[in-house]
Amino acid sequence: MSPAENERHHRFLRSFTAQEPAIRAYVRRLVPSRADADDVTQEIAVVLWEKFSQFREGADFRAWAFGVARMEVLGWLRDKGRDRLVLSEDVVELIAEESSRDEPHLHRQRAALEACMAKVTPDQRDLIMKAYQPESSIQEVAGASGRTVAGFYQWLHRMRRLLLDCVKRELGREGSS
Amino acid sequence: MKPDAALESLIQRYLDGVATAQDLGELNGHLRSDAAARSQFTEMLNLDSALAANAAGWLADQAGASAPQRVQRRPLVLPARWLAAAACLALAGAAWWWQGTNAVFATVHKGAGAEELAVGMPLRGEVHEIKNGAVEFITSRGARIVVEAPALFQFESAQRLHLMRGRVAAEVPPAAKGFTVITPTGNAVDLGTKFGVDVPVGRAAEIHVFQGEVIAQPSGGRQRQSVRGGQAVTLQSTPGGEREFRSAAFIRSDELTALSAGLVAGQRARAETGVSLLRHDPALIALLDFQSGVLPPGTYRVVQGRWPGSHAPEFVNTGDHMKIDVGGEREWPQLSLAAWVRLDRLGAPYQSLYHTDGWAGDKPGQVHWIINHDTTMRLALQGNTVAPGTHDRFPDSRTPVLPEQGRWVHLAVVYDSVAHTVRFYLNGRFDREVRQETAFPARLGPAQIGNWNQQDRKLSGRVGELLILGRAMNDDEVRALHAAGTPYL
Numbered sequence: 001m002s003p004a005e006n007e008r009h010h011r012f013l014r015s016f017t018a019q020e021p022a023i024r025a026y027v028r029r030l031v032p033s034r035a036d037a038d039d040v041t042q043e044i045a046v047v048l049w050e051k052f053s054q055f056r057e058g059a060d061f062r063a064w065a066f067g068v069a070r071m072e073v074l075g076w077l078r079d080k081g082r083d084r085l086v087l088s089e090d091v092v093e094l095i096a097e098e099s100s101r102d103e104p105h106l107h108r109q110r111a112a113l114e115a116c117m118a119k120v121t122p123d124q125r126d127l128i129m130k131a132y133q134p135e136s137s138i139q140e141v142a143g144a145s146g147r148t149v150a151g152f153y154q155w156l157h158r159m160r161r162l163l164l165d166c167v168k169r170e171l172g173r174e175g176s177s
Numbered sequence: 178m179k180p181d182a183a184l185e186s187l188i189q190r191y192l193d194g195v196a197t198a199q200d201l202g203e204l205n206g207h208l209r210s211d212a213a214a215r216s217q218f219t220e221m222l223n224l225d226s227a228l229a230a231n232a233a234g235w236l237a238d239q240a241g242a243s244a245p246q247r248v249q250r251r252p253l254v255l256p257a258r259w260l261a262a263a264a265c266l267a268l269a270g271a272a273w274w275w276q277g278t279n280a281v282f283a284t285v286h287k288g289a290g291a292e293e294l295a296v297g298m299p300l301r302g303e304v305h306e307i308k309n310g311a312v313e314f315i316t317s318r319g320a321r322i323v324v325e326a327p328a329l330f331q332f333e334s335a336q337r338l339h340l341m342r343g344r345v346a347a348e349v350p351p352a353a354k355g356f357t358v359i360t361p362t363g364n365a366v367d368l369g370t371k372f373g374v375d376v377p378v379g380r381a382a383e384i385h386v387f388q389g390e391v392i393a394q395p396s397g398g399r400q401r402q403s404v405r406g407g408q409a410v411t412l413q414s415t416p417g418g419e420r421e422f423r424s425a426a427f428i429r430s431d432e433l434t435a436l437s438a439g440l441v442a443g444q445r446a447r448a449e450t451g452v453s454l455l456r457h458d459p460a461l462i463a464l465l466d467f468q469s470g471v472l473p474p475g476t477y478r479v480v481q482g483r484w485p486g487s488h489a490p491e492f493v494n495t496g497d498h499m500k501i502d503v504g505g506e507r508e509w510p511q512l513s514l515a516a517w518v519r520l521d522r523l524g525a526p527y528q529s530l531y532h533t534d535g536w537a538g539d540k541p542g543q544v545h546w547i548i549n550h551d552t553t554m555r556l557a558l559q560g561n562t563v564a565p566g567t568h569d570r571f572p573d574s575r576t577p578v579l580p581e582q583g584r585w586v587h588l589a590v591v592y593d594s595v596a597h598t599v600r601f602y603l604n605g606r607f608d609r610e611v612r613q614e615t616a617f618p619a620r621l622g623p624a625q626i627g628n629w630n631q632q633d634r635k636l637s638g639r640v641g642e643l644l645i646l647g648r649a650m651n652d653d654e655v656r657a658l659h660a661a662g663t664p665y666l
Binding site: 005006009010013014017018021024025028029032033034037085086087088090091094095098099102106109110113114117128129132133134138153156157160161163164167 | 192193204219222228379
C-alpha cells in the first residue's frame, strides 16, 4: 500500500472500530438471527472499506455506515427471503429508519445491560451466556439446565423481559439524577 | 407503558428463530401499523445484540483457565480480498465488546514518551493510538503487555488485545493463559509464554516467541501452528510462514523501565547536545541520525529509534540496505566509526554495518565494518594485514557485541594507519586493540549500510545513528559519546 493508502486505511479502521458495535446492533434489528447479523456485518465491513473513498472527511461515519448497511441488508433479505422467514421489506425499511434515529438511546440501553447482568444470580447469568454462545445448541443448554426446550425458551423470554425492564429503570434513574 | 404480552411473545419467538409463517404475518401486521410495537420490537432486538456482545466477552474471560479452546464464529463466507479487507473481517468477526462497558481490562503500568496514556489510566474497550514511545499495561489477569509506537490497538477483554498496527511484547502468567493478540492477518494465542507480535503497515503480522509456546492462527482459520521459544512465523494464509527469529525487534518490560528512567533523567536533551557538538567537529565526515525529512535511498523500513517519535531505518530481509556516499576520493589516515544499533542475534555469517562498494586490490583502504557469526565486531580494510602473532585474518573485537535480548548498543571502532592500530569499543568501554602490519589509509566513497553491493549480506535490526569521523577518537571521547547518547539509565 502507498503511504496515502495506509493513511486512509488507518482512518477507516479507527472509524470502523469505534462504530462496529453500533453497526452490528443496527443490522441485528433488521435480520432474523444473530448469526445472520454476524455474516451480514462481515460483508458490510468489506463494502464500507471499498466505498470509503466516497466518504467525505468530517462527515458522520455512523450515519454513512448505517446507510450502506441498510442497502446491504435489504439486498440480503431479498436474496434470503425466498427460502427463509424474514420480515417484509416495507417493515424493515420502517425499522431501519426509526432505529437509526433512535441509536443514541439504544446505545445507552446496550451500555446499561452490564449493570443489569450484575443483578441476576450467577447461575442465571451463566445460563444466559451459554445460550448466547455462537453455535450453542439450545437443546443441550436446556437439557443441562434440567428444562425442556419449550420450558427453556419461556425462561429465556422472562429473563430478557426482566433485563429490558431493568435497563429502562437504570436509564430512568440516570435521567432523574 | 406495559408491553403487549401477545406481541412480546411473537417478537421473542421471531428472535429465537422459532416463529412460524403465521407468526411472521402477524408480526409484520403489528409492526407496519403500530409505532409502539416497532419500539418494543427494536428494544428487544437491541437487547439481543447487547447480550450477544456480553456473551463474547464472557467466553473470552472463561478461556483463560484451560487451553485456547475458543469457540470460533462462523467461518467467513467471503474471500479476503486484500489485507485491508482482512483487517475489517477480523474486526467484524472478533468477540465483541460495546462502548459503554465498565469493566477495566488493563491498566497503564509504566511508559516512556507515550503521552496519550498516563500511568494508572484504566483501559476499557476504547481504541487507542500511540504515536511515540512505548507503554506497558498490566491486564486484570496479570499479563504484562508492552506496546511500541506507532501503534493502534484496543483491548476487547482482559484476554484479547486487538492490534491493528504496532509491536507488542507480552509476558503471560499462568492465570492469563489463553491471552490472544488479534491482528489483521490472524491471531496469536498464548499457551503460557513470553512472545512478541509485529503488525507492520500493509504487511502480514509476525509472531516471535521468546519462551514457551504460542498457537498461530492465520485468518481464515484453516491451519493452526505451534510456535516455540526461539521460533517465529509470519501470519499468512499460505503455509510455510516460518521466518528468522528477531530477538531485538521488541521492547520488553525491563527495557522499558530503563528507557523511562533515561527519559526522566534528560538523556534525550543530552544526546541532542552531543549530536550538535559533533556537527561542529572539523574532522566530521558524516553524522546520520535519520531525523531529517529526507532519508538516504535504499530498501528498508522506517521505525522508531532510541527516542520516542524518532526515526531509525530497520533492515529485515537479506539485501535490505541504505546507500550513502561520504568521504569522497580522499584518503583518511585516521578514522572513527560509531553507531547506535539494535540488532538480532542471527545465524547469518556476517551482518553488514557499513560496506564500501566493491573490495578491489587496486583500491587499498576500502572499509568493511561487520558483525561476525559469533557476534564479535570486525573492521577490515582492503590490503591491510594483521601483525604477526595474531591468529585472525582480520581485526575482531574480543567481546560479543549483541545482547541476548534486544537492546540498543553503542559500537565504535577507531582506526589509525599511522599508529597501525584498530581499537574496538562496546558501549563506550574499550574492548581490544589489534595491531596491523600493513595499514593503508582508509578509503570511503559509495557504500551501503545493511548490505554489501558485491554479494548480499544481511543486517537484521535498526540503526539509530551512524558517526564517521576523519580522526582517531580517544578512550575518553568514546566513553563520553556513549554516555551522552544512551537512552537508558
